[in-house]
Amino acid sequence: MKNFKVLGSGCKNCINTVALIEKTAAELNVDVTVEKVTDIADIMGYGVMSTPGVVLDEHVVHAGGMPTHDMVAAWIKG
Amino acid sequence: MFQIFTQLADFVTFDVLSLTAGSRLGESVHFFIEDVTKIFTLLIVIIYAIGFFRAMLSPERVRKIVGGRSRFISYPLAVGLGAVTPFCSCSSVPLFIGFLEAGIPLGVTMAFLIASPMINEVAVVILAAAVGWKVALLYVAAGLVVGIVGGLLIEVLKLERWVEDYVWKIRMGETVLQKVNTTLKDRLAYAQAQVKEIVGRIWVYVLIGIGVGAVLHGYVPQSFFVEYASADNLFAVPMAVIMGVPLYSNATGVIPIVEALMAKGVPLGTVLALMMSVAAISLPEMIILRKVLKVPLIATFTAILFFSFVAVGYLFNALLT
Numbered sequence: 001m002k003n004f005k006v007l008g009s010g011c012k013n014c015i016n017t018v019a020l021i022e023k024t025a026a027e028l029n030v031d032v033t034v035e036k037v038t039d040i041a042d043i044m045g046y047g048v049m050s051t052p053g054v055v056l057d058e059h060v061v062h063a064g065g066m067p068t069h070d071m072v073a074a075w076i077k078g
Numbered sequence: 079m080f081q082i083f084t085q086l087a088d089f090v091t092f093d094v095l096s097l098t099a100g101s102r103l104g105e106s107v108h109f110f111i112e113d114v115t116k117i118f119t120l121l122i123v124i125i126y127a128i129g130f131f132r133a134m135l136s137p138e139r140v141r142k143i144v145g146g147r148s149r150f151i152s153y154p155l156a157v158g159l160g161a162v163t164p165f166c167s168c169s170s171v172p173l174f175i176g177f178l179e180a181g182i183p184l185g186v187t188m189a190f191l192i193a194s195p196m197i198n199e200v201a202v203v204i205l206a207a208a209v210g211w212k213v214a215l216l217y218v219a220a221g222l223v224v225g226i227v228g229g230l231l232i233e234v235l236k237l238e239r240w241v242e243d244y245v246w247k248i249r250m251g252e253t254v255l256q257k258v259n260t261t262l263k264d265r266l267a268y269a270q271a272q273v274k275e276i277v278g279r280i281w282v283y284v285l286i287g288i289g290v291g292a293v294l295h296g297y298v299p300q301s302f303f304v305e306y307a308s309a310d311n312l313f314a315v316p317m318a319v320i321m322g323v324p325l326y327s328n329a330t331g332v333i334p335i336v337e338a339l340m341a342k343g344v345p346l347g348t349v350l351a352l353m354m355s356v357a358a359i360s361l362p363e364m365i366i367l368r369k370v371l372k373v374p375l376i377a378t379f380t381a382i383l384f385f386s387f388v389a390v391g392y393l394f395n396a397l398l399t
Contacts, residue, residue, distance in 0.1 A: 009171065009172075013275075040171060040172060040175065040248070040369075041244075041247075041248045043172060044172060044175055044176065044179070044248050044249075044250045044251070045249070045250070045251045046251050047138075047250055047251035047252050047253040048138075048172065048253075049137045049138050049141065049169065049172045049173050049175075049176040049250075049253070050136055050137045050138065050169045050172070050173070051169050051172060063136070063138065064136050064137070064138075064169075065271075065275055066271075066275065068267065068271055070267075
């Protein structure tokens with residue numbers, strides 16, 4: 001099962017990103033886990049400065065803004 | 079080139095709504111319609127164009143570019159890149175930590191944080207469209223100088239002790255710079271996403287700014303500004319800066335107010351000092367920065383900005399009148 005982490009200190013875009021991943025996974029009928037990482041030291045540990053960032057199975061796949069629906073779908077399927 | 083927006087506002091205000099030209103309501107509504115159509119059209123076109131050419135820089139890239147350079151280069155670079163790097167204020171904290179972690183001096187980092195909200199390429203183009211290129215260039219020049227001077231002062235005063243201790247302990251992982259897809263389809267999708275994201279974030283401020291500008295334009299008589307905000311009144315500039323502090327807006331949102339005030343004959347220095355203050359000093363930004371800066375540093379930072387903006391206001395008023 002794929003594990004997503006959304007990096008961000010709780011701003012609106014971070015919350016929306018979590019919702020987008022959960023919604024897209026439900027549409028595709030794929031089980032994923034989505035975790036919120038809000039601790040600044042942990043976020044920086046991934047090398048991300050502009051939030052929200054997305055980590056898929058411990059690899060940073062996105063940083064600095066909401067990902068698009070297509071991008072999320074590609075991560076879930078890929 | 080912008081005549082079309084004036085004509086559109088003429089048509090809607092005087093023909094469709096049958097308001098009288100020269101009446102208070104008529105003038106306010108005209109200002110509102112013209113600015114809403116003009117500014118939002120410009121916003122969308124400019125952001126789309128910049129997004130399409132992928133000219134937008136990420137904070138991660140700026141960190142790589144500025145890190146490890148001598149101060150003669152890093153200060154101008156920091157304010158210059160601060161002006162063209164879009165980032166949401168919720169990213170100020172990771173950006174601040176990331177810069178320090180890369181060995182970028184505190185002064186240079188603060189210079190970036192001062193310049194960034196004050197100047198951005200979108201606001202500069204819209205400012206130029208509203209009040210002319212000369213004013214826009216003066217604003218940019220003043221903003222860059224304030225950023226460098228503010229950063230240098232923080233460095234000279236050795237304020238590193240007022241940075242929260244945990245900041246120095248954070249170690250950053252290897253930054254992964256985003257791969258850029260350069261197919262036409264990706265560029266278009268990216269540009270569209272940028273428009274949605276940025277306009278979605280600032281439209282409220284812009285709309286409120288236009289509303290305030292429209293009321294000033296239609297309802298506040300010129301004599302009011304002549305009496306209280308002329309260059310002879312030495313209190314006008316500091317008052318403008320103080321009034322700008324509690325007002326929280328994006329730089330683009332202040333432009334309609336700048337436009338209305340200039341049309342009423344308020345001197346340029348006073349107006350630009352207000353614009354800088356609204357864009358750069360704000361309570362929400364201070365609260366966010368409190369996570370990494372101790373209170374004395376925030377107070378010093380605010381004081382430096384306050385006096386810089388007042389100095390800019392006096393200087394322009396003295397030189398240009």
